[in-house]
Amino acid sequence: MTVDAAWRFARQRIARLDARLLLEQVMVCTHADLIAHPTRMLCADQFARLDALVSRRAEGEPLAYLLGSAEFYGLEFAVTPAVLIPRPETELLVDLAIERLQSSSCARILDLGTGSGVLAVTLARQCRGASVTAVDLSSAALAVASTNAARHAVEVSFLLGHWYAPLGDNRFDLIVANPPYVAHADPHLQHNGLPFEPRMALTDGVVGGDGLACLRAIIGGAGARLRPGGWLLVEHGYDQAAAVRQMLAQQGLLELDSWCDLAGIERVSGGRLD
Known part of the structure; x- marks a missing residue:
């Protein structure tokens, strides 16, 4: 043929x-x-x-898995069914992070739930003087992320574990996270290729849960992991901004805000430690 x-x-x-x-x-x-x-x-x-x-x-299998790669922030990243396919709306998280690191030449950055490593690797490329650490609970995901760090010639310290557990006493100038935040019963999980993506990267799996369990853990532990003046930025669901801001306020973070993606949806929220 x-x-x-x-x-x-x-x-x-x-x-x-x-x-x-x-x-x-x-x-x-x-x-x-x-x-x-x-x-x-x-x-x-x-x-x-x-x-x-x-x-x-x-x-219905996503094209990115068939091709073995996907684009994010102008870069090509390896992806496998072990990791979530990067979305364009997550680029907002990178933009906001870069804005907050402009005055720091040697920032310490933490990426929680790194998956394919798009946030950690992109920030390492964009902030060349930074020290970047990335954590994930999946060893298969960390293998993909390590491949992407090597592909783009950046150094990232990859750690296996649950959120802050493998970090020792280290503190950071910036924590970013795109955690699982889809509610357990959300019908979207059955459409648009999502059944092919790792469930643990999409939802916390809590039966009847609201999708906020991982965000609660990340926000609840951030105060003990941020340096004075450090920022926490998290991606969340289309209807979760108000709840996330409330959690940030309960932790005493300042300059709370939520930022919209290109579709006009509040997609990222964050705050600063005093």
Whole structure:
């Protein structure tokens, strides 16, 4: 089968862009190559692989897992089913973090629940003088994050454990987190590819829970882990901003605020230790 015929075959079952990207993956080529060489032949193994990938995509498996990568903050990150696929709205968390580190040349940064490492690695690239530590409960996730740190030539200290547990007495100038915050019974968990993503990265798993358990743990422990003047910034659900601000206030943090993503949804909240 030719490249052109394979592309038409794939487009009959999945979106045009998805079909093109999967064909490029199988052929190890660029979009320009596909256009320039439409009569290039696929071998039997290549077509079988394309057919399998197209079937998986048609069944709802996220494209990022099929390609093995996703873009975040202009960088390409490896992703596997062991980690959450990075979302564009999380880039707001990076922007806010960078703003708060502009006056610090040697900040200590902590990323809780790092997953694929997008926050830790991006901040390490953007804040070259910073010391970055990242924690996750999943060893498989930390393996992906370590791969991404090596890919982008940054040093991050990756620690296995539950939130603050593996940190000793260390304190930080900035703590960032994009924790599980989807409520246990939220119907969104059954749609838009979410059934393929690691459940522990999406929801705290508390039956009947409101999705705030992880945020409570992070916010509740932040005061003992921040340096004076240090900031805590957390991503949360579309309807959780008020509850998160209340938790931040209960911990005595100052300059409390919530910031909207590009869709106008309050997506990140934070505060500063006095």
